[in-house]
Amino acid sequence: MKNLLTKALAIAIIGLSSSCSEEFLDNSGVAGESQPTASFTSAQVEQAALTNTDIPAASVNGIYAQMIQTGSGGTDLNHDDFGQKGYDIYGDMLCGDMALSVSTYGWYRADITEFQAPLDFTRGRNRMVWRYYYRIVRSANNVIESLGGNDAVPELDANKYSMGQAKALRAHSYFYLTQYFQKEYVANEAILPLYTEPLSENLPKSSAEEVYNLMESDLTDAISLLDGFNRTAKNQVDQNVARMILAYVLGAKGDRWQDVADLTQDVINTTSHTMLPNTDVTNGFADVNNNSWMWGIDLTENNGLDLVSWWGQVDAWSYSYAWAGDYKVIDSDLYAAIPNNDVRKAQFFNNPSNGRHLQPLFKFFASDQIGGASQTVTADYVYMRVEEAFLLNAEANARIPNEAAARTSLKALLDLRVPSSAYVDALTGQALRDEIYLQTRIELWGEGKSYLAMKRNQATTVRGGNHLSFVGEPIPYNDERMQFEIPQDEIQNNPFLSNQNQ
Template sequence: MKYRKINIMVLAILGIVMTSCDEDFLETKPTDAISASDALANEENMQLVLNGLHRGLYSQSQTIFPGGASERANNHFWVPMGDNISGDLIHSANANNLGWRDVMQWNEHTIPTSFTSEILWYHRYNIIAGANLLINKGTDGSLVDSPMLNEILGQAYTYRAYAYLSLVQHYAKGYLIGNPSSDPGVPLLFSSESPFTSAPRSTVQEIYDQIQSDLNSAIAAFENGTGRPNGGPEVKSQLSIDVAYGLLARTALSKGDWQTAADAAIMARQNFPLMNEDDWLSGFNTNNLSEVIWGSNVLPAETTFFRSYFYLASNTFNGSQIRNNPKIADRRLVDAIPDSDYRKKVFIIDAPNTNSSAANGQGGFGNDPNYTDQDAFNARRAEINAAYGINTTYNLHPYMHFKLKNAIPADIAPDDVIYMRTSEMYLIEAEAKAMMNDIPGAQEALRPLGEERDSAYDVTIFNTQESMMEHIKFQRRLELWGEGFGYTDHIRWDEGIDHAANGGSGASAVLYQGAFQVERPSLNDDWIFKIPQSEIDANPNLTPADQN
């Protein structure tokens, strides 16, 4: 790791991050007097450091580590980025707030000096540094074993696994399409004391081994912990044994350990029932939804606002990125949704194209081929605006979505950021069983989700491995649309991007440029993020030859 950055990062965890977590502690200890010994003196203070990691998931990155930038409010950016890079969250017009268009055009993660390549790297290592502080202190024998200590350790191990999984999935070749025993992964970092020296790049296999070890340690600690407390949306910011099992399911799926993936997915979802239609259509803006296993409960005082997830992805957020560039879904996906499936309701196929600068050249009445009557054009616009709480300053576009909706329409307040849901776990189990050629098992795994969403659902028609896998891919793309899984799904399935195929996605070739058609990951290393040039320049364990 880059020494200077890690040194200051850990100071940030012990100081700046803690200032946001507990006023009572700060009443007796001035902000500039917090020391490592104070922060790690007992379980209560260690919980403050842990709370800082929770908040750091969604804070603007310059408040978390030096060199961060306000343009990247961490998971507000990283979560939807997965669908932006993969071409699932489609831009309808040319707008580049926060570099969102550059990300879509593959002009960010392919450049080693870009904000995106650099800040994602340092954010994830910041999480690892914080987790190391808690793990190293909690296991050195100086504290009495207790349920609270075990709960803290469970969360710290889970955080470290989460960060390494994110790093290896972005900065290394996909496990299933490469040679994990020899492919370079990312550096391992275990230190919590100066000089914070990392190892050179470990192999992909070694990183996955560490992730699995950490998750096993997390589950063992959670089994002796206090358990996640009851409460409102804020408690789901705390990691839990369910989150650890969910991450184990994701990890196993990404490496082809199908049985572990299926088993862990079942464990992760047990306490989180599927949402009904009203909840699914409500906007995905709160951890209070029944099937949310883990998400950041965003504090109103955290000034992400025009840096938030919904600013980038929700068509009801009051920001120019959205008003001038409504986000649309791939029309090939939307057209394939049965009318009996209530998820189709969030995609507005017949929205009038009101933007004269729409990338498809069909914006404004007279250019929109779907409307020949201006009164009908205006009436439909008014109807959509009234239904979703927006106004005429917002442009509309065919196939625009209202899956992600602000809790307060046409507002700028940031909402919760959801990371893990029960639906994903059903889909993981189904995919794992299909890959083991257990078609009856895959059918039964998928049945609860399909029957809840589609009143005419019949899973039995998918009775071969090929048809079942194609259906699972469809269900993942639909159910998890906008939640950031597109990038890792493309890599796991070794699928490229082709906006032109099968009638076209609705994206503009002129706007998307080189990202309009992209060869599959096994043949195109541009799917792998560049290591930050600043890391290579400063870390003696990395050389220019280590660049992806």
């Protein structure tokens, strides 16, 4: 996998420079701009098959490389611009479960924790989110086009698998765009331009219904196309990862809970992944080979990541801002809600007299030394764990309602976290749904899933006392401050959007 990703990064590389201060954005280009992952003609694909050259697979690997690429949000180089895991941090902070308790260098403070970007479409963080996900969309469109287009079913298994991965990745990016740019699902609300081909011209917004229909179609196709696919590395989307992405999409839509329950149950029934035992919840979450990880990436020195990375922002055991003075910690109220006999409470440093109070020192750690001995990141990135299938299955069943099934899935997780899960048997209705939501926030803290759960549960967040701003203020999931704005340069360069009131 190291060689594959090194080659993919060579294909997808974006020029970058290093700086410890925030930079102005490069405002060239819009969503439809040319992308670093190559596009191939049908003739080239056929010739590749004859010569045993897997061009489509190499192009898909280029998309995976973009997911960890610094500068992929269009900056040169903001230290919060490093692909998917960067926007996981945005979500965790917007919803308040990740608090910025000490701010020395200023990253995330104004635009994210003080909500300046969601309230001002001229702020650069709006563009970073927009540009990153549309880059992935464009690259996926290139692969899909090279394999015959949206309606094609390739004959060769290798090409089927490439098509399936590309469609899943396109849907994954549109999913995050819907989450970050629409307050909640309203079918007829025009929300996003919907690019399904590698076109350069601008398009008007499509309705939420149209975007969700494409995501569902892409993921249904992906599940079919990936049947029989035995991936060579966990950074690749397989059939169960595609099922989980579809479950998240339908869960966000909010009216297909039986389908969400069925999809997640299929994952539970067919997966070879197992949930973390209680002895491993403080294992560092740094190794893609952990069997609970369904989707993640093995980072090596060849990937060239350093301070500008998820580890460089969150992990105090790395050469990082979390070591040097920008502390990311669990919200104090959420921490207080973890029972003392829950093994996950030990993931967080508990010493109120110490400035590192409630840092995740024992959930995430990339070395045995605060500050790290090396500036090169080799700890891995997690995108999805099998625990998510059990939690989302519990949530869906509680909403159907099939509360017995919901309790079964929730207790399967809790039996690995607390001495007794028997208390769940007495929970019904809203109390059961609230407990599932709480357990989702606890189990997946810092992994980029809390924001999605907040929106599915239509929750009102209240920041604990260890935040630097808006402490104690109720902020509902559909507040203006919880979503980004279509960025200024997209509006200026897309005539269909220029008259929109953002």
